[in-house]
Amino acid sequence: MKKKNTIADLLFNNRFWKSVFRHDYPDNDLSRSEAMTSNLFLHIQSVKVHTNTIRPGYTLGLGLISFYLFIILTITGVLLMFYYIPSIERAYNDMKDLEFAVSYGIILRNLHRWGAHGMVAFVFFHMCRVFYTGGYKQPREFNWGIGIVLLILTLFLSLTGYLLPWDQLAFWAITIVANLIGTSPPESILGASLRYIVVGGREVGQNALIRFYVMHVIVLPLVAAVLIGVHFWRIRKDGGISRPAEE
Amino acid sequence: MDKKPEVVIFPKNPSKTYGLMELIRTRSFQIEKGPDNTVTSWPHLLFREMILFMFVFIVLMIISILFNAPLEEQANPSNTPNPAKSPWYFLGLQEMLSWAHPFWGGIFAPTVVTIILILAPYFDRSQKGVGVWFAPERKIANLLFTILVVLAVGLIVIGEFFRGPNWQLFWPWNMPSPH
Numbered sequence: 001m002k003k004k005n006t007i008a009d010l011l012f013n014n015r016f017w018k019s020v021f022r023h024d025y026p027d028n029d030l031s032r033s034e035a036m037t038s039n040l041f042l043h044i045q046s047v048k049v050h051t052n053t054i055r056p057g058y059t060l061g062l063g064l065i066s067f068y069l070f071i072i073l074t075i076t077g078v079l080l081m082f083y084y085i086p087s088i089e090r091a092y093n094d095m096k097d098l099e100f101a102v103s104y105g106i107i108l109r110n111l112h113r114w115g116a117h118g119m120v121a122f123v124f125f126h127m128c129r130v131f132y133t134g135g136y137k138q139p140r141e142f143n144w145g146i147g148i149v150l151l152i153l154t155l156f157l158s159l160t161g162y163l164l165p166w167d168q169l170a171f172w173a174i175t176i177v178a179n180l181i182g183t184s185p186p187e188s189i190l191g192a193s194l195r196y197i198v199v200g201g202r203e204v205g206q207n208a209l210i211r212f213y214v215m216h217v218i219v220l221p222l223v224a225a226v227l228i229g230v231h232f233w234r235i236r237k238d239g240g241i242s243r244p245a246e247e
Numbered sequence: 248m249d250k251k252p253e254v255v256i257f258p259k260n261p262s263k264t265y266g267l268m269e270l271i272r273t274r275s276f277q278i279e280k281g282p283d284n285t286v287t288s289w290p291h292l293l294f295r296e297m298i299l300f301m302f303v304f305i306v307l308m309i310i311s312i313l314f315n316a317p318l319e320e321q322a323n324p325s326n327t328p329n330p331a332k333s334p335w336y337f338l339g340l341q342e343m344l345s346w347a348h349p350f351w352g353g354i355f356a357p358t359v360v361t362i363i364l365i366l367a368p369y370f371d372r373s374q375k376g377v378g379v380w381f382a383p384e385r386k387i388a389n390l391l392f393t394i395l396v397v398l399a400v401g402l403i404v405i406g407e408f409f410r411g412p413n414w415q416l417f418w419p420w421n422m423p424s425p426h
Contacts, residue, residue, distance in 0.1 A: 026289045035289040042293070048285040049292050052378065061299050068303045092321040099318070110311035118307065120336050131392050134377035134385055141368035148365050155336055162334050171322035172331035176341060183349040203324060244378035246284070 046121050051215065052243035058133070059241060062126035066154075067228065069119040076112040077138060086213035088206050091166035116158050123154045135242035153224045160216035174212070175204050175247065177206055207215040329412045338406030339399055345414050360395065 009019065012025035020137060023055035033047040052058055083102055086096045098105035130136055136144035165175045182195035200207025235241060286292075333341050343352025367388075376382025380388060412418040 029287065032287045032289045034426050035309055042288075045288050045292065049288050051286060053286050054292050054295055056288065056295075058380075064299055065297060065303055068300050069307075070303065072271075072307065088322070089390075099315075106315060107308075107311050110314065110316050111307060113316035114314070115307055117335075128392075132389060133380055134388075136371075136383060137370045137374060137377055137392065138368065138372065144368055145365045147359060152361065159334060165318060168319040168326070168328055169317060171324065172328055173333045175336060176333045179354040180340065180344065180349060184354050185350055187350075190405055195333055206325075219357055220260045223308060242378045 011106060018204055044229075044236065045235055050240055050243055053241045058243075060125075060129060061080055061131050062122055066119055066122045066126055066228075068114075069115050070224070070228065073112060073119065074117065076108055077217065077221075079108055079218060080112055086164065086207055086209050087182045088166060090169055091164065091209065095165045095167070104176065112161075116161060120158050123151050127151060130242075133242060137242075140238045140242065143231060146231050146234065150224065150231060153220060153227065157216065157220045157224065160212040160220060163212045164216065166209065171204060174208065178204060179210075263373035330410060330414050332406070332410075335403060335407055340412070342402045342406040 007024070017025075021035070022038045024031045026032040026035040036042050036045060036047045068235070080098070083098055083105065085091065095109070098109050102108070130144065130147065159174075159177060163170045175193075178195055178199050182191045182197055184191040185193055196202070198208075200211050260308055298400075332338060340353050340357060342355060371388050373384070376384035408419045408422075409416055411422050415425070
């Protein structure tokens with residue numbers, strides 16, 4: 001890059017910029033490919049993509065929207081953890097505090113709640129898109145399977161979060177689901193044990209709350225994050241996003 | 248075509264790992280739209296991704312400013328609401344619970360559907376119509392999947408809007424108040 005003494009030149013053509021990004025501002029083919037390959041976060045995507053990949057009418061951006069909601073949920077979730085104690089004495093009051101005492105606490109909670117509903121919906125829409133465009137077929141069979149597992153994980157992430165406000169809505173919804181788990185045959189052996197493991201006792205109480213909390217803030221997000229990584233990596237390994245055969 | 252060794256443009260010499268492909272007077276024949284119909288991810292893909300993120304975040308923020316997340320009274324094990332409903336995405340299962348032994352609707356059906364979905368690409372092996380929305384070559388597969396989607400969404404809608412006290416059917420506009 002030659003010195004041109006423009007503002008862009010001042011910003012991008014200096015030692016600090018180069019020390020961070022290790023390449024010039026991406027305005028030619030070489031630096032554009034370096035922008036992808038020399039960046040830890042971007043290099044899971046290829047340097048070049050097929051024009052069908054960036055056609056909004058093909059993917060509708062549904063998978064990416066699901067991922068963005070996951071990111072927003074992770075960030076708002078960590079912030080909510082500063083204000084929330086998973087104890088049946090305190091949980092409900094913490095929700096009230098978020099609404100009335102914490103600055104912008106209600107916005108934080110709304111972002112997390114509506115984002116979670118949105119993620120369930122958009123992961124489902126994304127699955128529909130992949131099916132209706134035939135994207136699940138060879139060589140993407142395995143990634144389709146990972147996607148189904150991610151849908152189930154999303155449902156369980158949402159369900160475990162549903163109990164945490166410890167209001168009537170939360171308590172009885174989880175009681176129904178716990179009773180449902182208890183019907184796995186043979187009920188007296190497997191069903192009862194499964195229900196006991198999930199709830200941590202006979203009734204939904206403190207043990208259930210801490211179990212759902214730990215699953216919700218650590219176990220399930222960690223598994224989901226790893227599988228999302230595999231899911232993205234496999235898109236690339238399987239030849240990019242599905243597209244019509246070239247004539 | 249006669250082959251003269253000195254004018255062969257693409258020599259097939261197995262000991263060479265490279266060969267002259269073509270000579271053109273231009274910056275690069277891949278600029279913007281190469282012969283393989285690709286574009287550089289920066290900026291074409293990444294800018295679209297960034298715009299989509301901003302769009303998602305702004306829409307979610309507007310929803311969060313306008314509508315508050317529900318919060319009912321504190322959990323009370325001795326006060327059972329009628330009807331007690333699970334989260335909306337499990338209402339299809341809860342709806343099926345009311346038909347037969349809960350195991351069939353609540354555990355068996357979703358497990359079978361999940362297994363069928365995961366195995367679908369191993370049975371549906373034709374490569375026709377890949378990469379096209381609602382390809383006519385895939386009519387049967389799309390029809391079966393649509394039946395599944397309509398069932399799943401329909402059951403959720405019934406469970407959410409048409410089930411009232413004692414899990415009886417009501418029209419949404421006649422729904423008795425839950426308390």
